[in-house]
Amino acid sequence: MDENTHMRAALAAASEDQIIFDLAGIEGQYESLMRELPDISVRFAMKSCPVDEVLASLAKKGAGFDAASPNEIAQAIRTGVPIGKIHYGNTIKSDQNIIDAHRLGVRDFATDSREDVAAIAAHAAGARVFCRLATTGDGALWGLSQKFGCSGTDAVLVMEAARAAGLKPSGLSVHVGSQQMTADAWQNAFERLADVLAALNQRGIFLDHINLGGGLPALGYLDRRSRPLEPPMDKIFAVIREGMQQLREVSGSHLDFIMEPGRYLVADHGAIRAHVSRLSSRQQLNDERQYWLYLSCGKFNGLYEMDELQYKLVFPSHLDAEYVPAVVAGPTCDSDDAYAYGHNLVQVPKAVASGDPVWILSTGAYATSYTTQGFNGFSPLPYTWIHGDICMKGLE
Numbered sequence: 001m002d003e004n005t006h007m008r009a010a011l012a013a014a015s016e017d018q019i020i021f022d023l024a025g026i027e028g029q030y031e032s033l034m035r036e037l038p039d040i041s042v043r044f045a046m047k048s049c050p051v052d053e054v055l056a057s058l059a060k061k062g063a064g065f066d067a068a069s070p071n072e073i074a075q076a077i078r079t080g081v082p083i084g085k086i087h088y089g090n091t092i093k094s095d096q097n098i099i100d101a102h103r104l105g106v107r108d109f110a111t112d113s114r115e116d117v118a119a120i121a122a123h124a125a126g127a128r129v130f131c132r133l134a135t136t137g138d139g140a141l142w143g144l145s146q147k148f149g150c151s152g153t154d155a156v157l158v159m160e161a162a163r164a165a166g167l168k169p170s171g172l173s174v175h176v177g178s179q180q181m182t183a184d185a186w187q188n189a190f191e192r193l194a195d196v197l198a199a200l201n202q203r204g205i206f207l208d209h210i211n212l213g214g215g216l217p218a219l220g221y222l223d224r225r226s227r228p229l230e231p232p233m234d235k236i237f238a239v240i241r242e243g244m245q246q247l248r249e250v251s252g253s254h255l256d257f258i259m260e261p262g263r264y265l266v267a268d269h270g271a272i273r274a275h276v277s278r279l280s281s282r283q284q285l286n287d288e289r290q291y292w293l294y295l296s297c298g299k300f301n302g303l304y305e306m307d308e309l310q311y312k313l314v315f316p317s318h319l320d321a322e323y324v325p326a327v328v329a330g331p332t333c334d335s336d337d338a339y340a341y342g343h344n345l346v347q348v349p350k351a352v353a354s355g356d357p358v359w360i361l362s363t364g365a366y367a368t369s370y371t372t373q374g375f376n377g378f379s380p381l382p383y384t385w386i387h388g389d390i391c392m393k394g395l396e
């Protein structure tokens with residue numbers, strides 16, 4: 001049986017709503033990333049899937065962790081990875097956050113401002129800092145622009161400030177935007193990195209690593225028009241390999257490369273077993289009759305990213321059915337909990353009944369983390385996992 005077959009068997013065996021992770025699939029994805037980019041070290045972006053068993057699987061394969069808070073650092077430490085493989089990748093941190101991270105043993109800190117550098121110097125003396133460059137986020141489903149990163153000019157000032165404050169200016173980082181669909185975004189990021197690297201070299205600052213961030217896309221999503229999202233993976237990996245080589249040539253010192261993939265490693269190896277709440281039709285204000293499919297799972301308990309994409313749905317009890325076009329929505333009393341305007345209608349079986357199972361595929365990333373603690377009384381999904389053909393274990 002292949003991976004998908006194992007996942008389907010697990011989904012079919014699930015009689016209650018839950019999210020299922022295929023740990024063997026995640027490990028296989030890690031291995032395939034290592035084959036594409038053998039020279040990088042992975043720092044898995046914990047925010048995308050802060051599930052102990054997933055983290056342990058990745059740690060076992062050799063990954064470290066990109067943590068964004070002291071609590072994430074503590075969770076990463078519990079996997080047993082050496083502390084040197086955990087970095088504080090969030091440019092936003094209070095003095096207390098820095099103190100706590102330093103006490104936990106972290107010595108690598110992301111930064112993007114002189115204010116933050118001063119705080120790191122005060123509370124984590126001698127730490128290594130890597131400065132995040134701003135990107136436009138163009139080409140990504142979620143651009144992550146503006147809130148993070150600084151200009152190249154500012155990066156030089158930030159790194160000079162770090163050196164003057166007794167910190168080790170150690171690396172540069174970028175994030176090209178989450179679910180980045182273009183190779184061009186990577187090309188632009190490498191050009192910016194090369195410029196700043198050269199400017200730093202001229203000032204006698206020689207870095208030891210480049211952090212290429214997240215952004216590698218998942219393969220199993222549909223766009224808002226229900227078309228498969230097909231990122232040009234071969235081209236993306238080729239541009240990254242070439243970019244790494246160019247940076248090595250520009251650099252006056254040995255460079256190690258780090259990446260912080262999140263969704264690429266986990267998205268396609270998680271799936272949700274949900275159920276139909278109701279398929280109903282209502283005449284709208286424009287007099288048209290519209291079908292709405294309400295699921296037990298929506299924006300606030302697993303499908304937070306439904307603003308920008310559609311998920312593949314499987315109705316296992318209605319495989320050969322008559323279909324009707326419907327708006328897909330979650331169970332809460334909140335109008336944001338639905339595919340929005342601009343989304344195509346989704347073909348759903350006309351005969352679905354309340355309680356029928358629905359499988360929601362490629363939901364391994366940002367499902368458990370982007371979930372409310374019981375909005376409108378709808379609880380977060382419990383999670384379970386499989387490892388290849390090892391049977392599903394209930395964890396909660």
Ligand SMILES: Cc1ncc(COP(=O)(O)O)c(C=O)c1O
Pocket residue numbers: 045047048066089090144175177178179213214215216260261262263264
């Ligand atoms: C600093 C940082 N690194 C990595 C990631 C992971 O991104 P992705 O899931 O697109 O790989 C994120 C996500 O937003 C992030 O903020």
